[in-house]
Amino acid sequence: MNDVIQLNQISKKYGHFSLCELTFGIKEGYITGLIGPNGAGKTTLIKMMMGMVQPDQGNIEIFGKETSIKNAKYKDRIGYVSDENYFYEQLTIDQMSKMIAPFYSQWDKETYRKYIEMFKLSPRKKIKELSKGMKMKYSLAIALSHGADLLIMDEPTAGLDPIFRRELLDLLSEHIQDEKKSILFSTHNTTDLDRIADYIVFVNEGRLVFNEMKESLPNKYMLVKGNKELLDRDVRKWFIGLRETEVGFEGLLNNRSEGERFFRDHAICETPTLEEIMYFTVKGNALYV
Amino acid sequence: MNILISNTSGEPIYAQIVSQIRQMILQGELVSGTPLPSIRLLAKELQISVITTKRAYEELEREGLINSIVGKGSFVSGADQEFIREQRIRIMENKMKEIIDESKMLGIDFAEFSEMLKLLYEEETE
Numbered sequence: 001m002n003d004v005i006q007l008n009q010i011s012k013k014y015g016h017f018s019l020c021e022l023t024f025g026i027k028e029g030y031i032t033g034l035i036g037p038n039g040a041g042k043t044t045l046i047k048m049m050m051g052m053v054q055p056d057q058g059n060i061e062i063f064g065k066e067t068s069i070k071n072a073k074y075k076d077r078i079g080y081v082s083d084e085n086y087f088y089e090q091l092t093i094d095q096m097s098k099m100i101a102p103f104y105s106q107w108d109k110e111t112y113r114k115y116i117e118m119f120k121l122s123p124r125k126k127i128k129e130l131s132k133g134m135k136m137k138y139s140l141a142i143a144l145s146h147g148a149d150l151l152i153m154d155e156p157t158a159g160l161d162p163i164f165r166r167e168l169l170d171l172l173s174e175h176i177q178d179e180k181k182s183i184l185f186s187t188h189n190t191t192d193l194d195r196i197a198d199y200i201v202f203v204n205e206g207r208l209v210f211n212e213m214k215e216s217l218p219n220k221y222m223l224v225k226g227n228k229e230l231l232d233r234d235v236r237k238w239f240i241g242l243r244e245t246e247v248g249f250e251g252l253l254n255n256r257s258e259g260e261r262f263f264r265d266h267a268i269c270e271t272p273t274l275e276e277i278m279y280f281t282v283k284g285n286a287l288y289v
Numbered sequence: 290m291n292i293l294i295s296n297t298s299g300e301p302i303y304a305q306i307v308s309q310i311r312q313m314i315l316q317g318e319l320v321s322g323t324p325l326p327s328i329r330l331l332a333k334e335l336q337i338s339v340i341t342t343k344r345a346y347e348e349l350e351r352e353g354l355i356n357s358i359v360g361k362g363s364f365v366s367g368a369d370q371e372f373i374r375e376q377r378i379r380i381m382e383n384k385m386k387e388i389i390d391e392s393k394m395l396g397i398d399f400a401e402f403s404e405m406l407k408l409l410y411e412e413e414t415e
């Protein structure tokens with residue numbers, strides 16, 4: 001399986017924030033979710049892939065070629081959805097689109113019309129008159145209208161109601177019916193990813209926590225709920241993150257088979273959701289720093 | 290062909306797909322040579338990940354129930370009902386071996402074991 005995006009030893013420092021030697025690949029033909037709490041470095045990583053931020057060290061390969069400021073051609077094949085509005089507020093939807101279209105060699109007017117209609121966007125409305133959700137839909141329409149091989153989206157589901165979010169998942173699945181096409185999207189709404197993501201890249205505090213097939217996470221991680229009496233010093237150390245209350249504890253382990261043997265008869269053992277994996281990992285980090 | 294996925298059953302999604310397709314093949318609802326939806330199409334229809342459906346198809350292939358041909362897709366295999374039944378019995382035997390090992394570990398002898406089995410079996414048939 002090929003990597004459509006490959007990051008090699010990427011580092012970047014901004015005052016107190018830093019990305020530290022990140023290396024990971026995004027698989028061609030699949031949907032990958034980029035997760036992490038606010039400030040983990042998700043948007044910075046995406047901006048680097050789009051050539052909008054330069055890493056201090058390391059390089060990024062997209063479609064098998066190293067990206068550089070001088071060569072922006074690779075972006076012709078990327079549908080990009082930013083988490084902020086980069087359109088001109090004073091223009092109408094149609095005016096803005098006419099301005100964007102010439103940048104893409106494969107711009108397809110028909111497809112664009114189809115999405116504008118499907119998303120119920122009125123072509124004569126000014127960008128500044130659009131709601132947050134509408135702006136997101138517009139941004140999606142642009143990203144989907146030039147035959148992109150790779151969609152890179154920063155928080156595309158933010159500001160969207162649950163109905164459109166589900167419809168978006170359909171659009172994304174539709175996109176990868178062609179196994180040469182790939183999708184990377186960042187989110188903290190992990191329920192979207194629980195459904196359709198094939199791979200999950202988890203970053204926290206500028207570091208890679210894991211890059212795994214979503215399907216294999218349940219074999220690795222386990223959530224334990226039990227009585228506080230079970231926790232002694234050694235047992236505590238096993239947990240990646242632990243939440244203790246007056247009436248018991250909940251904790252995340254990343255060694256399921258061993259954990260199951262130990263806790264099976266004394267506690268509740270569950271398969272954690274992505275959100276729980278994220279919560280306990282971030283919480284655990286905060287505890288031991 | 291209908292496949293219904295429960296998000297609350299606790300059974301992994303890939304396993305739900307395997308058992309439903311297996312059932313349809315064993316009951317003759319899907320006959321030899323019937324094409325199955327592509328991995329990507331099924332993922333889209335069920336709103337689940339491609340890798341989940343892939344895993345389900347791989348499992349069905351291992352059990353000899355379907356064949357996948359590169360570039361053409363997956364089909365219900367030509368295996369006859371008898372062969373499929375034998376396959377299933379072999380899987381069952383392996384599970385039984387696990388249980389036997391477990392009962393040995395707990396010091397449960399055959400008499401006690403068969404008594405337990407009998408009780409459970411009767412409970413399920415009721």
